[in-house]
Amino acid sequence: MSSIAPGPAGADHDHQHCIEQAVALAGEICQRRGVRLTPLRRRVLQLVWKSHGPVGAYAILDWLRTEDGRSAAPPTVYRALEFLIEQRLIHRIESMNAFVGCVDPSRPHAAQYLICRKCGIVTELEDQSITDAIAQQASQRGFVVHDQTVEVHGICGRCAASAAASRSATPAHPA
């Protein structure tokens, strides 16, 4: 009834704990900010956190209908997502038209995302050297930055390691 998250969620930790922690923290933050984390918004946040990978709006819509039996239409979901994004409780992954929970919603940040093509896990960075490099190039050209989108696609450390392991398990000249 809890614990281990499936496949792309990260296969080996108490993911239920990730979800609970994210939702609890969101509650505090919203209270502090004087904005309303309504039951629907809370539930959508929970669903975004169903995995550590990007989750599509229509997947959330399906879950609202099938798991909750709730009547729901696209605007239901998109309005909740819009709120969560404004509050920086989730991020939108532009290159996938999907959404992912923010790992550090307390303070504003320019984040970067490492997105694994194998397992789907998104690692959120807040690396100043990347932010600075971008800011520097922009300002050199008189460009005023409002908003950075940095999405890196590739293979995560874990998947790379397991691929290497299975390769070395095979005979030296397999084909």
Added chain:
Amino acid sequence: MSSIAPGPAGADHDHQHCIEQAVALAGEICQRRGVRLTPLRRRVLQLVWKSHGPVGAYAILDWLRTEDGRSAAPPTVYRALEFLIEQRLIHRIESMNAFVGCVDPSRPHAAQYLICRKCGIVTELEDQSITDAIAQQASQRGFVVHDQTVEVHGICGRCAASAAASRSATPAHPA
């Protein structure tokens, strides 16, 4: 019958020249690579270059129909775009679901884009310091980079300058 491009294209240069140059260069590159820049693909490239801003697939579709009178459906356009992307003659702007001509298609490159919210112009950078900062953070985490998406939204130098000019033209305490 030529020259000055409208609005978001860049209001003050011989944009027809930009287009012709891009298409001619594309022709050479494709020949060198032994791939076929067919009339349709050439025309779609031309249409992507209609401005220096991102152009949507369906805008291209409309132009094919209304300007060329050609029978065209979405796959017509998307297939041509796919070819042009593979050949790196254009880039996809993920955060806008749109496409922009590549300013330096000869060699492969990891590019970054400065996208102006006012005038729509996209400035393509190929900055090693950004690429390196990303590569370094990734490899530190064992992440193998396949592909970087860096899209910076904000106000370009020209628009910022003209906004500042019109502000300073107004009385000191306007409201």
Added chain:
DNA sequence: GAACCTATGTTATGATATATCGCTCGCGAT
């Protein structure tokens, strides 16, 4: 000239996102 490959046409559908209207509920002002 038959087999084959590439590019394109054609039809249908899938996937993502927004516009608009109207209802309800909580809450402060009168």
Added chain:
DNA sequence: ATCGCGAGCGATATATCATAACATAGGTTC
């Protein structure tokens, strides 16, 4: 208490972006 008001959400319709699947046309190989 009741009125007005705004936030949240339900519901319907539609807009926007993208691909699947199959048909056709033309050129190349043998």
